[in-house]
Amino acid sequence: QMTLVHRVLMLDPxxxxxxxxxxxxxxxxxxxxxxxTCHFVDDRVMPGTLMYECCLHTLRIYLLRMGxxxxxxxVVYEPIAEVTSQLKCRGPVLEKTHRVQxxxxxxxxxxxxxxxxxxxxxxxxxxxxGKAIVQMNNMSVQLTGLTRARVESLWLNQSSRQSxxxxxxxxTI
Numbered sequence: 476q477m478t479l480v481h482r483v484l485m486l487d488p489x490x491x492x493x494x495x496x497x498x499x500x501x502x503x504x505x506x507x508x509x510x511x512t513c514h515f516v517d518d519r520v521m522p523g524t525l526m527y528e529c530c531l532h533t534l535r536i537y538l539l540r541m542g543x544x545x546x547x548x549x550v551v552y553e554p555i556a557e558v559t560s561q562l563k564c565r566g567p568v569l570e571k572t573h574r575v576q577x578x579x580x581x582x583x584x585x586x587x588x589x590x591x592x593x594x595x596x597x598x599x600x601x602x603x604x605g606k607a608i609v610q611m612n613n614m615s616v617q618l619t620g621l622t623r624a625r626v627e628s629l630w631l632n633q634s635s636r637q638s639x640x641x642x643x644x645x646x647t648i
Contacts, residue, residue, distance in 0.1 A: 479532045491580035500533035506570040521568035530599040533577040547624040550620040558615040566608035591623040
């Protein structure tokens with residue numbers, strides 16, 4: 476398994492411009508990291524798809540902390556087909572980069588109508604040594620295989636029930 480997030484610097488369940496939560500993850504970059512040495516021999520940069528995956532891993536950490544958990548192989552994290560996302564790359568992660576940060580802001584959290592499948596829409600910014608290099612709008616994730624009923628029954632008698640935000644949830648996308 477890849478370790479794409481080395482540290483969580485901030486996790487605020489009421490943070491971000493929408494008040495639905497924000498998380499900032501961070502990773503150290505080394506000149507001999509596998510993605511730099513294997514991407515292109517003559518263009519040693521972090522692939523854009525890996526940048527996206529790093530932001531997605533950070534969002535997954537937030538969702539797990541929120542209480543959206545399941546047994547291994549019970550849930551699949553996947554994009555929502557009906558949601559159009561946008562990715563803008565304005566700079567690379569290079570061998571000389573020391574640290575990257577992933578700032579994820581939740582903008583919609585809820586359960587899909589009909590299936591009860593948990594979903595989230597978020598915006599993400601990725602920084603390389605403090606400079607913004609990637610922006611993602613409407614990054615979508617649904618947890619196929621998990622339902623609202625399953626999440627609520629799991630936490631029904633747990634003292635950490637308040638970790639599951641109740642405001643801001645919608646029943647439709």
